[in-house]
Amino acid sequence: MGAGSANSPEPVAAAKWELVVAPFTHHWHKDAEHRRVVLLGLERIAPDGSTVGGALFSNSFGQASAYVYYGHEWNALPGTDSLYFKLSGGIIYGYRGRFKDKVPFNVGGFSPAIIPAIGWRLTPRDAIQAAVLGSAGVTFSYNRRF
Secondary structure, three states: OOOOOOOOOOOOOOOEEEEEEEEEEEEOOOOOOOOOOEEEEEEEEOOOOEEEEEEEEEOOOOOEEEEEEEEEEEOOOOOOOOEEEEEEEEEEEOOOHHHHHHOOOOEOOEEEEEEEEEEEEOOOOEEEEEEEEOOOEEEEEEEEEO
16 A cells, blocks of 8 residues: 555654743732743643643742643644643742742642643744743743754
C-alpha cells in the first residue's frame, strides 16, 4: 500500500518545546516591598495540548523561586486561529521567611498554584501571553516554540 492510501494513519504531530520569557508583571495592589519579577521558563507541549514545564523567576520580593507544573493548552478558540487559552497547576517554591504568607497554603516555601493564561499566536512559533496570578497580579510573556 502506498503512502497515500486511505487506510494509512495520519502522521502524528510532534510535541513542541516552548521558551517563556516574562520581563514584566503588573501587581493589582501597590506594595513598597514589590520588586521587579523576571521569569524564564521551558515547557513541552504534546500534540493533544497537554503541557509540562518549569520556570525560574525572581518573585515579587526579590527571592529566587521556581514553578513546576502540568497543564493543558486549547488552541484556535472560536472566531480566530491565533487566540489560545492555557491552564496549569503545580507547585511554587520560593516564598520564605517573612513573605511566606504572601501565597496561600505555603508550607516550608512550597505552595500549590493554578495559573490561567490567555495568549495570541503572532506566528506558528511566536506568541504573547498574559497569565493571571490570582489576587497578586498578571504577568506578560513572550513565548517562542522550537
